[in-house]
Structures are given as C-alpha cells and as structure tokens.
Amino acid sequence: MVTVAKKEDWAPEWATHPGEHLAEYLEDRGWSQAEFSRLADMSPKHVSTIINGTNPVTADTALKLERVLGLKASIWTGLQAKWDLHEAKAVNHRALADAEQVLSKFPIKELKDRGALPATNDNGRLLSSLLEFFAVGTPHAFGARWANLAVHHRQSKAFETSQY
CATH class of the missing domain: 1.10.260.40 (lambda repressor-like DNA-binding domains)
Structure with missing residues (x-):
C-alpha cells in the first residue's frame, strides 16, 4: 500500500x-x-x-x-x-533537546508504536511532539493538564503507578 x-x-x-x-x-x-x-x-x-x-x-x-x-x-x-x-523553533528546539528527564516519565516507545509520536530519537523533536499531543506549551504546563483531567484512572496494587 x-x-x-x-x-x-x-x-x-x-x-x-x-x-x-x-x-x-x-x-x-x-x-x-x-x-x-x-x-x-x-x-x-x-x-x-x-x-x-x-x-x-x-x-x-x-x-x-x-x-x-x-x-x-x-x-x-x-x-x-x-x-x-x-528561528524561534530552533531556539526552542535547543532548549528542549535536554529533555531526557521529562521524556523518561512517559511511555515513549508505546506512544511511538501507536503513532502518537514520530519515530525519531531526537529528544527535542520528541518532547515537542509530546507537548503537542497533550496540548501544552511547555513541560511545566503538564501539571496544569493533570490537575484539569475529567477522569481519574484506576491504580494497580501490583504495579507501581505514575501520573504520566
């Protein structure tokens, strides 16, 4: 195809x-x-x-x-x-390139497999796509997104849970 x-x-x-x-x-x-x-x-x-x-x-x-x-x-x-x-994207990309700490909190491989994130290893591009996916402007805004979610997910007692 x-x-x-x-x-x-x-x-x-x-x-x-x-x-x-x-x-x-x-x-x-x-x-x-x-x-x-x-x-x-x-x-x-x-x-x-x-x-x-x-x-x-x-x-x-x-x-x-x-x-x-x-x-x-x-x-x-x-x-x-x-x-x-x-030029603004280039500056922003350089700032986001050190994003391993934020990315490590999310299931990046699964999000790539499902097509929600691009198949790249460029951390700046991945974080930018993740911000777009969650419709937030910066990594600091994730907290505001979590606070306003209309649902709360069940948590397993057998596994460690993460808000991410």
Missing part, C-alpha cells in the same frame, strides 16, 4: 531570510545596494543589514520593496514571518 502525504504534512525544517531574496533581486537587475536604497528611499545601511539577515523586513519596508521590485508586500512579510518562526 502506498501512503500519500497530504499537502499540510509537508513542513520544511529550513527557511531563508528575506534579505537573501532581496540580494537575488538586486543581482538579477544589476542594481547595487546603494542604487536600490535610493529608489526605495531607505538608508544604504538599512538595506545592507536586511541583506545580511540582521534586520527584519517590516511592513513599511515590505511596501517599499513591493513598489520598487513588484513582488507583493504580503510575500515579503510572509517570508519574514516564516524566518522568525524558524
């Missing part, structure tokens, strides 16, 4: 800063940064920092880029939003 992935399932783990696209547009047109900065009424330093990825493309900047280059402002702001989300 062939499994076809849905369009929503595709989620690249990379993004490019809109400054890279701006640099390509300038190169394709043969414009220098200084020439473009005059046309867009932006400082050369501002254009340079956008191209170098150290400055974001704001809504105002996106409108200027649209007027000069012809690419819709919503595309520029969309590229910036994807970049910002990619």
Whole structure:
C-alpha cells in the first residue's frame, strides 16, 4: 500500500531570510545596494543589514520593496514571518533537546508504536511532539493538564503507578 502525504504534512525544517531574496533581486537587475536604497528611499545601511539577515523586513519596508521590485508586500512579510518562526523553533528546539528527564516519565516507545509520536530519537523533536499531543506549551504546563483531567484512572496494587 502506498501512503500519500497530504499537502499540510509537508513542513520544511529550513527557511531563508528575506534579505537573501532581496540580494537575488538586486543581482538579477544589476542594481547595487546603494542604487536600490535610493529608489526605495531607505538608508544604504538599512538595506545592507536586511541583506545580511540582521534586520527584519517590516511592513513599511515590505511596501517599499513591493513598489520598487513588484513582488507583493504580503510575500515579503510572509517570508519574514516564516524566518522568525524558524528561528524561534530552533531556539526552542535547543532548549528542549535536554529533555531526557521529562521524556523518561512517559511511555515513549508505546506512544511511538501507536503513532502518537514520530519515530525519531531526537529528544527535542520528541518532547515537542509530546507537548503537542497533550496540548501544552511547555513541560511545566503538564501539571496544569493533570490537575484539569475529567477522569481519574484506576491504580494497580501490583504495579507501581505514575501520573504520566
């Protein structure tokens, strides 16, 4: 049986800063940064920092880029939003990568076998998926989730039980 992935399932783990696209547009047109900065009424330093990825493309900047280059402002702001989300995920992933202590409390193998978690050994990705599974934002929020459960499970006297 062939499994076809849905369009929503595709989620690249990379993004490019809109400054890279701006640099390509300038190169394709043969414009220098200084020439473009005059046309867009932006400082050369501002254009340079956008191209170098150290400055974001704001809504105002996106409108200027649209007027000069012809690419819709919503595309520029969309590229910036994807970049910002990619960067936030990377920071969050590094913070979650040290998640062995939290993961050790859950039946990870069984959750993987049942398809609730991805088949990976990357602790950061596993913890992120576990947080999504329980619909909590951070490991600290698990306590709030347990406190609000509408059911209480039976406990066996023969085995050690865990709230996890």
